[in-house]
Amino acid sequence: MQEEIVFYTNPWSRGGIVHWMLEELGQPYRMVVIEYGPPMKSPEYLAINPMGKVPAIRHGNTVVTEAAAICAYLAETFPEAGLLPTPEGRGDYYRWLFFTAGPLEMALSLKAANFTLSAEQQMQFGCGSCETAVDTLAQAVAGRRYIAGDSFTAADIYVGSHIGWGMQFGTLDRRPEFEAYWNGLKDRPAHRRTEEAIAKAMPAEPTPSG
Structure with a gap:
């Protein structure tokens, strides 16, 4: 059974980059939206990213933070998606x-x-x-x-x-x-889907990032 990809994000964050990457990847993933403030600094989330920031992913037992690192990791882990160059x-x-x-x-x-x-x-x-x-x-x-x-x-x-x-x-x-x-x-198409999903999740007013 394939290991689950869990995607931690917030609509007002660089998580949009990883969201687009996941849509291009074509692999199933579960998105967890973390609010700024106490939820992002909770012990549960700090166990994922001690910086208390998003985005992050958990792929089975592997945790990756930083959007560029996540993109590089996913491209190499799923080469069949064709997101690595020659x-x-x-x-x-x-x-x-x-x-x-x-x-x-x-x-x-x-x-x-x-x-x-x-x-x-x-x-x-x-x-x-x-x-x-x-x-x-x-x-x-x-x-x-x-x-x-x-x-x-x-x-x-x-x-x-x-x-x-x-x-x-x-x-x-x-x-x-x-x-x-x-x-x-x-x-x-993957970018358009990402934009639509972010727009639906976007609150009326942004919460200051921490």
Whole structure:
């Protein structure tokens, strides 16, 4: 009997990335919505993720947190879903998946907090300047349908989600490179199903995240 995938999430979280990944995966899963505040800091959930944050998955006895790690884990655990690139595309796959999860997200978060890094701090933090990080991402997707090789992969889910949300919420400029790349991904049936499910689960007003 196949081990159950349990997906812990909240509609106002990065769980939407994993939700899309699970829909593309085509494997059954059980979704558990965790409210911000005491439920997310409860002993039961802290046993899953001591950080008290979502998303997380439990696959049998294996627990994985962090959206990028979850996407990579699921792609490798279920290769029949075709969400891993060919060996020739693996370099770009891992490079851009973890560039987006690391330097890009840090740079955008610092900018959103109105924190300007000095030249020395750019080296210390490892993300460089926000302008350089965004320019690097734009160069990575320019003229490409997919970020790694010639087929859709888990890296497109992760990178595409950040680009789509970034343009929607104003943390990324609507550059032609970003719009062209995102337009090639956003109408995938699995993404549409994810958007519909999140919209149904979304409360009228967001609860501040913790």
